[in-house]
Every structure is written in C-alpha cells, then in structure tokens.
Amino acid sequence: MKRREFVTTSMLAGISTVTGNSPTFSAASKIQSKEQKSMAFTLPNLSYAHDALEPYIDKMTMEIHHGKHHAAYVTNLNNAVQNTEWEKKTLEEILSNVSKLSVAVRNNGGGHWNHSAFWNWMRPNGGGQLAGELSSAINRDFGSFDKFKEQFTQAAMTRFGSGWAWLIKQNDKLVIASTPNQDNPLMDIADVDIADVKGIPILGVDVWEHAYYLKHQNRRADYLLAWWKVVNWEEAAKRFTGAK
Ligand code: MN
Numbered sequence: 001m002k003r004r005e006f007v008t009t010s011m012l013a014g015i016s017t018v019t020g021n022s023p024t025f026s027a028a029s030k031i032q033s034k035e036q037k038s039m040a041f042t043l044p045n046l047s048y049a050h051d052a053l054e055p056y057i058d059k060m061t062m063e064i065h066h067g068k069h070h071a072a073y074v075t076n077l078n079n080a081v082q083n084t085e086w087e088k089k090t091l092e093e094i095l096s097n098v099s100k101l102s103v104a105v106r107n108n109g110g111g112h113w114n115h116s117a118f119w120n121w122m123r124p125n126g127g128g129q130l131a132g133e134l135s136s137a138i139n140r141d142f143g144s145f146d147k148f149k150e151q152f153t154q155a156a157m158t159r160f161g162s163g164w165a166w167l168i169k170q171n172d173k174l175v176i177a178s179t180p181n182q183d184n185p186l187m188d189i190a191d192v193d194i195a196d197v198k199g200i201p202i203l204g205v206d207v208w209e210h211a212y213y214l215k216h217q218n219r220r221a222d223y224l225l226a227w228w229k230v231v232n233w234e235e236a237a238k239r240f241t242g243a244k
Helices: 003-019 023-037 059-081 092-096 102-119 134-141 145-157 219-228 233-242
Strands: 163-170 172-181 200-206
Touching: 059 102, 092 102, 102 200, 134 145, 134 172, 134 233, 145 163, 145 172, 145 200, 145 219, 200 233
Parallel strands: none
Antiparallel strands: 163 172, 163 200
C-alpha cells in the first residue's frame, strides 16, 4: 500500500471537509480533485458524524473503521486494478467477475462494497421494528421478525473468524447467509466456493473484530445486541424494493 499517498489524500480530504470552499484552501482542493480523478474508486463520506451512533457504536471504532480500514480497502483496490480494463468498470461488475481476478481485487473490492453498504445500514436513532413490504416478506420467510433476528444473530455469532452475516434475496425468497473475510453474496464465487450465499444483499453486519474490539473486546454477542439498536431499516427496505 502506498502509505504516503493515502495519508496525503486523507489529510486533504480532512481539510476540505473542515473548510468547505474556503479560498484559503483552494490549492489543497485542487490537488485533491486531481488525485481523485486518477483513482477509480473513492472512500465515501459517512452520512452522520463518527460519534452519532454512540453509545452503541463508539466514535473511535467508527473513525478507525471508516478512516483506516475502509480507506485501505479503497487504496488497495485502486492499486490492484490500476492499468487494467477493470479500472473503468463498476464495483458490481468487478464482483460478478471476481473469480477471474486477483485475490487482492477479491479482498479489497469486497471490502469496499461491504463497508460502503454497511455505513448506510446503520443510522442514529435506528433499530426498532420494521414495517412495510420487507416486514411482510420477513414474516413470510422466517415466521416472525423476532425469529429472523434470532437466526441472523446466530449466523453472525457462528461465523468463525472474520466475515459478514447477511440477509439476502435469493430468487423470490429471503435467506440468511454468511461469508468469510470480505467475500459477499454478489460475487460470482458466492455459489461455488461458498455454498448457497449468492443473492442480493438486503442487510449485512460486519463481524470482523475491528468492528467491535475497542468497545466490546471479544464479546461479539454484546456488539450484535448494540448493533440492532442502530440498524437503518429504511435502507434495508429500500434495497428490498430495488431488488425486485
Ligand atoms: Mn470492517
């Protein structure tokens, strides 16, 4: 990883966030946009402050998870596709062809997609119950909302090591799945290397230790209890509608 390049970019991103369009920093903004232009993928901003999910997800975890871990996936993905035809493709196109690509693309492309979605699967004042079409489909396929939560939590708890648990739409059915590392259900390897996890992600939770270790140490169950309190059900419902 080109560490110096990453540090410079994130410093400039920080400056431009703080100052907006201030003319004092226009030189820095110009450098930033030039650098970003040459990169295929960029780190999305959070739509809420780093401390907005407190007390459930702590500020420092959010800062490191977004600003370091996710940023590194983006940098490494850009490096891995640089000067290849994949540089011009969408992330979804890359994931659906990932079996033909390097392990670096698989890990960092998955990492970039998963985290970009994950930030939006959480929100301040989230959690609670669910209404509408997704709620009906969950009741139909899992029996009840509580049974769904129980099964999803079980998948997240039993994912050995690092990975993700998912609610996916598979054909016309909602299914719970889990994947190792940064793999995800959109990857073409999802029904080959890993059994039965191919589908459209509706909701996902990161169970890598970096997602919870600072606050909960090894207690993944405590993290998941807290995570349910910040789930953005509107985002899940939107993805369910979009998946039709
Ligand atoms: Mn993560």
